[in-house]
Amino acid sequence: MSSGPVRGVRFALQRQLAACLLVLSSSLATPPASAREVVDMAGRTVSVPDVVERPFGAAPPLTALLYALDPSLVHSLNMAFTPGSEHMLRPGTMDLPVLGSAMGHGKQVNPEALLALKPDLALGWLNDKSDLPPAGIEAPFRKVGVPLVYVRLETLADWPPAFEYVGRLVGREARGKQLADYIRRAMARVDQAVARVPAGKRVSVYYAETPDGLATDCDTSFHSEPIALAGGANVYRCEQRTMYGQERVDMERILLWNPQVIVAQDPMFIRTAAGDPRWQRIAALKSGRVLDVPRKPMNWLDRPPSFMRALGIQWLANAFYPDRYRIDMRAETRTFYRLFFGAELSDADLDELLGGGRR
Structure with missing residues:
Protein backbone atom coordinates (compact mmCIF):
# COMPACT_ATOMS: atom_id res chain seq x y z
CA MET A 1 0.00 0.00 0.00
CA SER A 2 1.33 3.47 -0.85
CA SER A 3 1.96 6.09 1.84
CA GLY A 4 -0.80 8.35 0.45
CA PRO A 5 -3.78 6.06 1.34
CA VAL A 6 -2.25 5.35 4.76
CA ARG A 7 -2.03 9.05 5.52
CA GLY A 8 -5.61 9.47 4.29
CA VAL A 9 -6.97 6.77 6.59
CA ARG A 10 -4.98 8.16 9.53
CA PHE A 11 -6.29 11.67 8.88
CA ALA A 12 -9.88 10.40 8.72
CA LEU A 13 -9.49 8.56 12.03
CA GLN A 14 -8.01 11.67 13.65
CA ARG A 15 -10.95 13.74 12.46
CA GLN A 16 -13.43 11.20 13.84
CA LEU A 17 -11.63 11.12 17.19
CA ALA A 18 -11.57 14.92 17.41
CA ALA A 19 -15.29 15.05 16.62
CA CYS A 20 -16.05 12.51 19.36
CA LEU A 21 -14.00 14.46 21.91
CA LEU A 22 -15.77 17.68 20.94
CA VAL A 23 -19.20 16.07 21.41
CA LEU A 24 -18.14 14.63 24.77
CA SER A 25 -16.73 17.97 25.93
CA SER A 26 -19.87 19.80 24.86
CA SER A 27 -22.14 17.33 26.63
CA LEU A 28 -20.22 17.83 29.87
CA ALA A 29 -19.81 21.60 29.72
CA THR A 30 -23.01 22.88 28.12
CA PRO A 31 -25.59 24.07 30.65
CA PRO A 32 -29.02 22.46 30.54
CA ALA A 33 -31.60 24.01 28.24
CA SER A 34 -33.72 25.10 31.20
CA ALA A 35 -31.95 28.21 32.46
CA ARG A 36 -32.53 31.56 34.12
CA GLU A 37 -30.72 34.84 34.27
CA VAL A 38 -29.32 36.22 37.52
CA VAL A 39 -27.35 39.32 38.40
CA ASP A 40 -24.25 38.44 40.38
CA MET A 41 -22.56 40.53 43.06
CA ALA A 42 -20.32 42.16 40.45
CA GLY A 43 -23.40 43.40 38.59
CA ARG A 44 -23.00 40.93 35.70
CA THR A 45 -26.01 39.20 34.15
CA VAL A 46 -25.31 35.47 33.98
CA SER A 47 -27.37 32.58 32.57
CA VAL A 48 -27.45 29.76 35.14
CA PRO A 49 -29.36 26.46 35.41
CA ASP A 50 -32.84 26.56 36.92
CA VAL A 51 -31.70 23.88 39.36
CA VAL A 52 -28.08 23.98 40.52
CA GLU A 53 -26.84 20.56 41.59
CA ARG A 54 -23.06 20.59 41.11
CA PRO A 55 -21.64 24.04 41.97
CA PHE A 56 -17.90 24.58 42.17
CA GLY A 57 -16.42 27.05 44.62
CA ALA A 58 -13.55 28.75 42.80
CA ALA A 59 -11.80 29.75 46.04
CA PRO A 60 -11.70 28.35 49.59
CA PRO A 61 -14.23 30.85 51.05
CA LEU A 62 -16.77 29.85 48.39
CA THR A 63 -16.33 26.13 49.04
CA ALA A 64 -16.72 26.80 52.77
CA LEU A 65 -19.92 28.73 52.07
CA LEU A 66 -21.34 25.87 49.97
CA TYR A 67 -20.42 23.33 52.64
CA ALA A 68 -22.26 25.27 55.35
CA LEU A 69 -25.34 25.59 53.13
CA ASP A 70 -25.37 21.89 52.32
CA PRO A 71 -22.37 19.51 52.37
CA SER A 72 -23.91 17.52 49.50
CA LEU A 73 -23.24 20.52 47.23
CA VAL A 74 -19.46 20.13 47.66
CA HIS A 75 -17.87 17.73 45.16
CA SER A 76 -14.27 18.92 45.35
CA LEU A 77 -12.01 21.09 47.50
CA ASN A 78 -9.65 23.99 46.87
CA MET A 79 -7.47 23.00 49.79
CA ALA A 80 -7.67 20.20 52.33
CA PHE A 81 -9.42 20.61 55.65
CA THR A 82 -7.23 20.49 58.76
CA PRO A 83 -6.09 16.89 59.41
CA GLY A 84 -7.96 15.22 62.25
CA SER A 85 -11.24 17.00 61.42
CA GLU A 86 -12.97 13.98 59.89
CA HIS A 87 -15.47 13.57 62.73
CA MET A 88 -16.55 17.21 62.38
CA LEU A 89 -17.42 16.82 58.70
CA ARG A 90 -19.74 14.85 56.49
CA PRO A 91 -18.29 11.34 55.89
CA GLY A 92 -16.10 11.30 52.80
CA THR A 93 -15.45 15.05 52.75
CA MET A 94 -11.75 14.67 53.54
CA ASP A 95 -11.42 12.28 50.57
CA LEU A 96 -12.79 14.69 47.96
CA PRO A 97 -10.39 15.69 45.16
CA VAL A 98 -8.39 18.87 45.75
CA LEU A 99 -8.64 20.82 42.48
CA GLY A 100 -7.18 24.15 43.59
CA SER A 101 -8.74 27.53 42.94
CA ALA A 102 -8.77 30.57 40.64
CA MET A 103 -7.05 33.11 42.88
CA GLY A 104 -3.69 33.82 41.32
CA HIS A 105 -1.60 32.00 43.92
CA GLY A 106 -1.42 28.48 45.27
CA LYS A 107 -2.62 25.50 43.27
CA GLN A 108 -4.63 26.72 40.27
CA VAL A 109 -7.66 24.85 38.98
CA ASN A 110 -6.98 22.84 35.83
CA PRO A 111 -9.70 23.17 33.13
CA GLU A 112 -9.54 19.46 32.28
CA ALA A 113 -9.92 18.43 35.93
CA LEU A 114 -12.77 20.91 36.27
CA LEU A 115 -14.50 19.48 33.21
CA ALA A 116 -14.25 15.95 34.63
CA LEU A 117 -16.08 17.19 37.75
CA LYS A 118 -19.09 18.12 35.55
CA PRO A 119 -19.99 21.34 37.40
CA ASP A 120 -23.12 23.21 36.35
CA LEU A 121 -22.05 26.49 37.99
CA ALA A 122 -18.93 28.13 39.43
CA LEU A 123 -18.82 30.68 42.24
CA GLY A 124 -16.06 33.29 41.91
CA TRP A 125 -14.50 35.21 44.79
CA LEU A 126 -15.22 38.92 44.38
CA ASN A 127 -12.51 40.66 46.38
CA ASP A 128 -11.20 44.12 45.53
CA LYS A 129 -7.69 43.07 46.60
CA SER A 130 -7.54 40.24 44.05
CA ASP A 131 -4.14 39.78 42.39
CA LEU A 132 -5.82 38.56 39.18
CA PRO A 133 -7.85 40.64 36.73
CA PRO A 134 -11.37 39.33 36.00
CA ALA A 135 -10.23 37.84 32.69
CA GLY A 136 -7.69 35.68 34.49
CA ILE A 137 -10.25 34.42 37.00
CA GLU A 138 -12.86 33.69 34.35
CA ALA A 139 -10.60 32.03 31.77
CA PRO A 140 -10.72 28.39 32.97
CA PHE A 141 -14.49 28.47 33.33
CA ARG A 142 -15.05 30.11 29.97
CA LYS A 143 -12.82 27.45 28.41
CA VAL A 144 -15.08 24.61 29.58
CA GLY A 145 -18.37 26.49 29.26
CA VAL A 146 -19.26 26.71 32.96
CA PRO A 147 -21.13 29.88 34.00
CA LEU A 148 -19.32 31.91 36.66
CA VAL A 149 -21.21 33.93 39.28
CA TYR A 150 -19.24 36.35 41.46
CA VAL A 151 -19.95 36.44 45.19
CA ARG A 152 -18.51 39.29 47.30
CA LEU A 153 -16.65 38.02 50.35
CA GLU A 154 -14.12 40.56 51.52
CA THR A 155 -15.29 41.34 55.06
CA LEU A 156 -17.25 39.39 57.64
CA ALA A 157 -20.18 41.75 57.01
CA ASP A 158 -20.26 40.39 53.44
CA TRP A 159 -21.06 36.88 54.63
CA PRO A 160 -24.73 37.31 55.60
CA PRO A 161 -25.79 38.71 52.18
CA ALA A 162 -23.56 36.11 50.49
CA PHE A 163 -25.25 33.26 52.36
CA GLU A 164 -28.65 34.66 51.44
CA TYR A 165 -27.71 35.23 47.78
CA VAL A 166 -26.12 31.81 47.21
CA GLY A 167 -28.87 30.17 49.27
CA ARG A 168 -31.41 31.47 46.75
CA LEU A 169 -29.15 30.51 43.85
CA VAL A 170 -28.83 26.85 44.88
CA GLY A 171 -32.29 26.36 46.36
CA ARG A 172 -31.27 26.59 50.03
CA GLU A 173 -32.90 29.93 50.84
CA ALA A 174 -34.09 29.14 54.39
CA ARG A 175 -30.72 27.67 55.33
CA GLY A 176 -28.91 30.70 53.93
CA LYS A 177 -31.03 33.05 56.03
CA GLN A 178 -30.47 30.96 59.16
CA LEU A 179 -26.68 31.16 58.81
CA ALA A 180 -26.80 34.85 57.87
CA ASP A 181 -28.85 35.66 60.97
CA TYR A 182 -26.31 33.97 63.27
CA ILE A 183 -23.44 36.00 61.84
CA ARG A 184 -25.33 39.28 62.11
CA ARG A 185 -26.21 38.58 65.73
CA ALA A 186 -22.64 37.59 66.62
CA MET A 187 -21.21 40.72 65.03
CA ALA A 188 -23.76 42.92 66.80
CA ARG A 189 -22.98 41.36 70.20
CA VAL A 190 -19.25 41.84 69.80
CA ASP A 191 -19.58 45.37 68.46
CA GLN A 192 -21.83 46.39 71.33
CA ALA A 193 -19.31 45.05 73.84
CA VAL A 194 -16.16 46.64 72.41
CA ALA A 195 -17.39 49.79 70.61
CA ARG A 196 -17.06 51.98 73.70
Whole structure:
Protein backbone atom coordinates (compact mmCIF):
# COMPACT_ATOMS: atom_id res chain seq x y z
CA MET A 1 0.00 0.00 0.00
CA SER A 2 1.33 3.47 -0.85
CA SER A 3 1.96 6.09 1.84
CA GLY A 4 -0.80 8.35 0.45
CA PRO A 5 -3.78 6.06 1.34
CA VAL A 6 -2.25 5.35 4.76
CA ARG A 7 -2.03 9.05 5.52
CA GLY A 8 -5.61 9.47 4.29
CA VAL A 9 -6.97 6.77 6.59
CA ARG A 10 -4.98 8.16 9.53
CA PHE A 11 -6.29 11.67 8.88
CA ALA A 12 -9.88 10.40 8.72
CA LEU A 13 -9.49 8.56 12.03
CA GLN A 14 -8.01 11.67 13.65
CA ARG A 15 -10.95 13.74 12.46
CA GLN A 16 -13.43 11.20 13.84
CA LEU A 17 -11.63 11.12 17.19
CA ALA A 18 -11.57 14.92 17.41
CA ALA A 19 -15.29 15.05 16.62
CA CYS A 20 -16.05 12.51 19.36
CA LEU A 21 -14.00 14.46 21.91
CA LEU A 22 -15.77 17.68 20.94
CA VAL A 23 -19.20 16.07 21.41
CA LEU A 24 -18.14 14.63 24.77
CA SER A 25 -16.73 17.97 25.93
CA SER A 26 -19.87 19.80 24.86
CA SER A 27 -22.14 17.33 26.63
CA LEU A 28 -20.22 17.83 29.87
CA ALA A 29 -19.81 21.60 29.72
CA THR A 30 -23.01 22.88 28.12
CA PRO A 31 -25.59 24.07 30.65
CA PRO A 32 -29.02 22.46 30.54
CA ALA A 33 -31.60 24.01 28.24
CA SER A 34 -33.72 25.10 31.20
CA ALA A 35 -31.95 28.21 32.46
CA ARG A 36 -32.53 31.56 34.12
CA GLU A 37 -30.72 34.84 34.27
CA VAL A 38 -29.32 36.22 37.52
CA VAL A 39 -27.35 39.32 38.40
CA ASP A 40 -24.25 38.44 40.38
CA MET A 41 -22.56 40.53 43.06
CA ALA A 42 -20.32 42.16 40.45
CA GLY A 43 -23.40 43.40 38.59
CA ARG A 44 -23.00 40.93 35.70
CA THR A 45 -26.01 39.20 34.15
CA VAL A 46 -25.31 35.47 33.98
CA SER A 47 -27.37 32.58 32.57
CA VAL A 48 -27.45 29.76 35.14
CA PRO A 49 -29.36 26.46 35.41
CA ASP A 50 -32.84 26.56 36.92
CA VAL A 51 -31.70 23.88 39.36
CA VAL A 52 -28.08 23.98 40.52
CA GLU A 53 -26.84 20.56 41.59
CA ARG A 54 -23.06 20.59 41.11
CA PRO A 55 -21.64 24.04 41.97
CA PHE A 56 -17.90 24.58 42.17
CA GLY A 57 -16.42 27.05 44.62
CA ALA A 58 -13.55 28.75 42.80
CA ALA A 59 -11.80 29.75 46.04
CA PRO A 60 -11.70 28.35 49.59
CA PRO A 61 -14.23 30.85 51.05
CA LEU A 62 -16.77 29.85 48.39
CA THR A 63 -16.33 26.13 49.04
CA ALA A 64 -16.72 26.80 52.77
CA LEU A 65 -19.92 28.73 52.07
CA LEU A 66 -21.34 25.87 49.97
CA TYR A 67 -20.42 23.33 52.64
CA ALA A 68 -22.26 25.27 55.35
CA LEU A 69 -25.34 25.59 53.13
CA ASP A 70 -25.37 21.89 52.32
CA PRO A 71 -22.37 19.51 52.37
CA SER A 72 -23.91 17.52 49.50
CA LEU A 73 -23.24 20.52 47.23
CA VAL A 74 -19.46 20.13 47.66
CA HIS A 75 -17.87 17.73 45.16
CA SER A 76 -14.27 18.92 45.35
CA LEU A 77 -12.01 21.09 47.50
CA ASN A 78 -9.65 23.99 46.87
CA MET A 79 -7.47 23.00 49.79
CA ALA A 80 -7.67 20.20 52.33
CA PHE A 81 -9.42 20.61 55.65
CA THR A 82 -7.23 20.49 58.76
CA PRO A 83 -6.09 16.89 59.41
CA GLY A 84 -7.96 15.22 62.25
CA SER A 85 -11.24 17.00 61.42
CA GLU A 86 -12.97 13.98 59.89
CA HIS A 87 -15.47 13.57 62.73
CA MET A 88 -16.55 17.21 62.38
CA LEU A 89 -17.42 16.82 58.70
CA ARG A 90 -19.74 14.85 56.49
CA PRO A 91 -18.29 11.34 55.89
CA GLY A 92 -16.10 11.30 52.80
CA THR A 93 -15.45 15.05 52.75
CA MET A 94 -11.75 14.67 53.54
CA ASP A 95 -11.42 12.28 50.57
CA LEU A 96 -12.79 14.69 47.96
CA PRO A 97 -10.39 15.69 45.16
CA VAL A 98 -8.39 18.87 45.75
CA LEU A 99 -8.64 20.82 42.48
CA GLY A 100 -7.18 24.15 43.59
CA SER A 101 -8.74 27.53 42.94
CA ALA A 102 -8.77 30.57 40.64
CA MET A 103 -7.05 33.11 42.88
CA GLY A 104 -3.69 33.82 41.32
CA HIS A 105 -1.60 32.00 43.92
CA GLY A 106 -1.42 28.48 45.27
CA LYS A 107 -2.62 25.50 43.27
CA GLN A 108 -4.63 26.72 40.27
CA VAL A 109 -7.66 24.85 38.98
CA ASN A 110 -6.98 22.84 35.83
CA PRO A 111 -9.70 23.17 33.13
CA GLU A 112 -9.54 19.46 32.28
CA ALA A 113 -9.92 18.43 35.93
CA LEU A 114 -12.77 20.91 36.27
CA LEU A 115 -14.50 19.48 33.21
CA ALA A 116 -14.25 15.95 34.63
CA LEU A 117 -16.08 17.19 37.75
CA LYS A 118 -19.09 18.12 35.55
CA PRO A 119 -19.99 21.34 37.40
CA ASP A 120 -23.12 23.21 36.35
CA LEU A 121 -22.05 26.49 37.99
CA ALA A 122 -18.93 28.13 39.43
CA LEU A 123 -18.82 30.68 42.24
CA GLY A 124 -16.06 33.29 41.91
CA TRP A 125 -14.50 35.21 44.79
CA LEU A 126 -15.22 38.92 44.38
CA ASN A 127 -12.51 40.66 46.38
CA ASP A 128 -11.20 44.12 45.53
CA LYS A 129 -7.69 43.07 46.60
CA SER A 130 -7.54 40.24 44.05
CA ASP A 131 -4.14 39.78 42.39
CA LEU A 132 -5.82 38.56 39.18
CA PRO A 133 -7.85 40.64 36.73
CA PRO A 134 -11.37 39.33 36.00
CA ALA A 135 -10.23 37.84 32.69
CA GLY A 136 -7.69 35.68 34.49
CA ILE A 137 -10.25 34.42 37.00
CA GLU A 138 -12.86 33.69 34.35
CA ALA A 139 -10.60 32.03 31.77
CA PRO A 140 -10.72 28.39 32.97
CA PHE A 141 -14.49 28.47 33.33
CA ARG A 142 -15.05 30.11 29.97
CA LYS A 143 -12.82 27.45 28.41
CA VAL A 144 -15.08 24.61 29.58
CA GLY A 145 -18.37 26.49 29.26
CA VAL A 146 -19.26 26.71 32.96
CA PRO A 147 -21.13 29.88 34.00
CA LEU A 148 -19.32 31.91 36.66
CA VAL A 149 -21.21 33.93 39.28
CA TYR A 150 -19.24 36.35 41.46
CA VAL A 151 -19.95 36.44 45.19
CA ARG A 152 -18.51 39.29 47.30
CA LEU A 153 -16.65 38.02 50.35
CA GLU A 154 -14.12 40.56 51.52
CA THR A 155 -15.29 41.34 55.06
CA LEU A 156 -17.25 39.39 57.64
CA ALA A 157 -20.18 41.75 57.01
CA ASP A 158 -20.26 40.39 53.44
CA TRP A 159 -21.06 36.88 54.63
CA PRO A 160 -24.73 37.31 55.60
CA PRO A 161 -25.79 38.71 52.18
CA ALA A 162 -23.56 36.11 50.49
CA PHE A 163 -25.25 33.26 52.36
CA GLU A 164 -28.65 34.66 51.44
CA TYR A 165 -27.71 35.23 47.78
CA VAL A 166 -26.12 31.81 47.21
CA GLY A 167 -28.87 30.17 49.27
CA ARG A 168 -31.41 31.47 46.75
CA LEU A 169 -29.15 30.51 43.85
CA VAL A 170 -28.83 26.85 44.88
CA GLY A 171 -32.29 26.36 46.36
CA ARG A 172 -31.27 26.59 50.03
CA GLU A 173 -32.90 29.93 50.84
CA ALA A 174 -34.09 29.14 54.39
CA ARG A 175 -30.72 27.67 55.33
CA GLY A 176 -28.91 30.70 53.93
CA LYS A 177 -31.03 33.05 56.03
CA GLN A 178 -30.47 30.96 59.16
CA LEU A 179 -26.68 31.16 58.81
CA ALA A 180 -26.80 34.85 57.87
CA ASP A 181 -28.85 35.66 60.97
CA TYR A 182 -26.31 33.97 63.27
CA ILE A 183 -23.44 36.00 61.84
CA ARG A 184 -25.33 39.28 62.11
CA ARG A 185 -26.21 38.58 65.73
CA ALA A 186 -22.64 37.59 66.62
CA MET A 187 -21.21 40.72 65.03
CA ALA A 188 -23.76 42.92 66.80
CA ARG A 189 -22.98 41.36 70.20
CA VAL A 190 -19.25 41.84 69.80
CA ASP A 191 -19.58 45.37 68.46
CA GLN A 192 -21.83 46.39 71.33
CA ALA A 193 -19.31 45.05 73.84
CA VAL A 194 -16.16 46.64 72.41
CA ALA A 195 -17.39 49.79 70.61
CA ARG A 196 -17.06 51.98 73.70
CA VAL A 197 -13.44 51.06 74.38
CA PRO A 198 -11.51 54.32 73.72
CA ALA A 199 -8.95 54.12 70.92
CA GLY A 200 -6.12 54.88 73.34
CA LYS A 201 -7.13 52.05 75.66
CA ARG A 202 -7.58 49.28 73.13
CA VAL A 203 -5.47 46.17 73.57
CA SER A 204 -2.40 46.32 71.30
CA VAL A 205 -2.12 43.17 69.18
CA TYR A 206 0.55 41.65 66.97
CA TYR A 207 -0.60 39.07 64.38
CA ALA A 208 2.13 36.41 64.05
CA GLU A 209 1.42 34.28 60.99
CA THR A 210 4.49 32.13 60.38
CA PRO A 211 6.61 29.75 62.48
CA ASP A 212 9.22 32.47 63.09
CA GLY A 213 6.50 35.04 63.87
CA LEU A 214 8.02 37.59 61.49
CA ALA A 215 5.23 37.71 58.90
CA THR A 216 2.11 39.71 59.60
CA ASP A 217 -0.67 41.76 57.98
CA CYS A 218 -1.64 45.42 58.01
CA ASP A 219 -4.37 46.70 60.26
CA THR A 220 -6.38 47.50 57.09
CA SER A 221 -5.98 44.01 55.59
CA PHE A 222 -8.96 41.68 55.31
CA HIS A 223 -6.64 39.00 56.69
CA SER A 224 -6.42 40.76 60.05
CA GLU A 225 -9.99 42.06 60.11
CA PRO A 226 -11.10 39.84 63.05
CA ILE A 227 -8.61 41.62 65.33
CA ALA A 228 -10.22 45.00 64.57
CA LEU A 229 -13.77 43.64 64.87
CA ALA A 230 -12.92 42.27 68.31
CA GLY A 231 -11.63 45.67 69.44
CA GLY A 232 -7.91 45.00 69.14
CA ALA A 233 -5.42 47.62 67.94
CA ASN A 234 -3.19 45.97 65.33
CA VAL A 235 0.31 47.37 65.85
CA TYR A 236 1.23 46.99 62.16
CA ARG A 237 -0.44 50.07 60.69
CA CYS A 238 -0.31 50.24 56.89
CA GLU A 239 -2.27 49.71 53.69
CA GLN A 240 -2.57 46.18 52.35
CA ARG A 241 -0.53 45.87 49.13
CA THR A 242 -1.35 42.37 47.90
CA MET A 243 -4.17 39.90 48.36
CA TYR A 244 -1.82 37.30 49.81
CA GLY A 245 -0.34 39.50 52.53
CA GLN A 246 2.02 38.01 55.11
CA GLU A 247 4.42 40.94 54.94
CA ARG A 248 7.81 40.49 56.59
CA VAL A 249 8.85 42.60 59.58
CA ASP A 250 11.96 42.43 61.76
CA MET A 251 12.30 41.62 65.43
CA GLU A 252 13.45 45.15 66.27
CA ARG A 253 10.09 46.59 65.15
CA ILE A 254 8.16 44.04 67.18
CA LEU A 255 10.22 44.88 70.26
CA LEU A 256 9.39 48.56 69.75
CA TRP A 257 5.70 47.81 69.35
CA ASN A 258 5.77 45.61 72.50
CA PRO A 259 2.23 44.28 71.94
CA GLN A 260 0.04 43.29 74.88
CA VAL A 261 -1.39 40.31 72.96
CA ILE A 262 -0.01 38.10 70.18
CA VAL A 263 -2.40 36.19 67.94
CA ALA A 264 -0.47 33.18 66.62
CA GLN A 265 -1.57 31.50 63.38
CA ASP A 266 1.16 28.86 63.21
CA PRO A 267 1.44 26.44 66.14
CA MET A 268 5.21 26.29 65.66
CA PHE A 269 5.44 29.93 66.71
CA ILE A 270 4.68 28.94 70.31
CA ARG A 271 7.90 26.90 70.37
CA THR A 272 9.84 29.61 68.56
CA ALA A 273 8.85 32.27 71.07
CA ALA A 274 9.47 29.99 74.05
CA GLY A 275 13.06 29.38 72.97
CA ASP A 276 13.99 32.92 71.92
CA PRO A 277 14.95 35.40 74.67
CA ARG A 278 14.01 38.33 72.41
CA TRP A 279 10.37 37.25 72.27
CA GLN A 280 10.41 36.74 76.02
CA ARG A 281 11.00 40.48 76.47
CA ILE A 282 7.63 41.33 74.90
CA ALA A 283 4.66 42.17 77.14
CA ALA A 284 2.41 39.49 75.57
CA LEU A 285 4.89 36.75 76.46
CA LYS A 286 5.50 38.11 79.94
CA SER A 287 1.78 38.06 80.74
CA GLY A 288 1.04 34.81 78.94
CA ARG A 289 -1.30 36.44 76.41
CA VAL A 290 -0.32 34.52 73.28
CA LEU A 291 -3.49 33.27 71.59
CA ASP A 292 -3.10 30.03 69.65
CA VAL A 293 -5.79 30.19 66.93
CA PRO A 294 -8.09 27.12 66.74
CA ARG A 295 -7.87 25.45 63.32
CA LYS A 296 -10.40 22.59 63.04
CA PRO A 297 -11.98 21.92 60.68
CA MET A 298 -10.97 25.35 59.35
CA ASN A 299 -9.06 28.23 60.83
CA TRP A 300 -11.22 30.42 63.06
CA LEU A 301 -9.71 33.67 61.74
CA ASP A 302 -7.99 33.43 58.39
CA ARG A 303 -6.43 31.36 55.61
CA PRO A 304 -9.02 30.82 54.50
CA PRO A 305 -11.11 33.78 55.68
CA SER A 306 -14.50 32.18 56.17
CA PHE A 307 -17.68 32.20 58.23
CA MET A 308 -15.56 30.77 61.06
CA ARG A 309 -14.75 34.40 61.87
CA ALA A 310 -18.22 34.78 63.36
CA LEU A 311 -17.00 32.49 66.13
CA GLY A 312 -13.41 33.74 66.01
CA ILE A 313 -14.30 37.36 66.80
CA GLN A 314 -16.20 36.20 69.88
CA TRP A 315 -13.19 34.17 71.01
CA LEU A 316 -10.91 37.17 70.47
CA ALA A 317 -13.23 39.69 72.13
CA ASN A 318 -13.48 37.46 75.19
CA ALA A 319 -9.68 37.13 75.30
CA PHE A 320 -9.07 40.86 74.74
CA TYR A 321 -11.78 42.14 77.10
CA PRO A 322 -13.04 39.34 79.37
CA ASP A 323 -14.91 41.83 81.57
CA ARG A 324 -16.68 43.44 78.62
CA TYR A 325 -17.45 40.39 76.49
CA ARG A 326 -18.50 37.70 78.90
CA ILE A 327 -19.45 34.50 77.15
CA ASP A 328 -19.32 30.76 77.77
CA MET A 329 -17.04 29.92 74.85
CA ARG A 330 -17.51 26.18 75.28
CA ALA A 331 -21.28 26.50 74.98
CA GLU A 332 -21.05 28.98 72.08
CA THR A 333 -18.58 26.75 70.23
CA ARG A 334 -20.93 23.78 70.58
CA THR A 335 -23.80 25.88 69.22
CA PHE A 336 -21.73 27.16 66.30
CA TYR A 337 -20.44 23.75 65.20
CA ARG A 338 -23.90 22.24 65.51
CA LEU A 339 -25.37 24.98 63.29
CA PHE A 340 -22.67 25.34 60.62
CA PHE A 341 -21.31 21.79 60.47
CA GLY A 342 -24.02 19.59 61.95
CA ALA A 343 -21.33 18.35 64.33
CA GLU A 344 -21.70 17.49 68.01
CA LEU A 345 -18.47 18.35 69.79
CA SER A 346 -17.20 16.25 72.66
CA ASP A 347 -15.54 17.64 75.75
CA ALA A 348 -12.24 16.44 74.28
CA ASP A 349 -12.93 18.42 71.09
CA LEU A 350 -13.58 21.56 73.12
CA ASP A 351 -10.46 20.98 75.19
CA GLU A 352 -8.41 20.79 72.01
CA LEU A 353 -10.02 23.80 70.36
CA LEU A 354 -10.11 26.07 73.39
CA GLY A 355 -7.74 24.62 75.94
CA GLY A 356 -4.66 25.98 74.20
CA GLY A 357 -6.16 29.41 73.65
CA ARG A 358 -3.56 31.16 75.84
CA ARG A 359 0.05 30.12 76.08
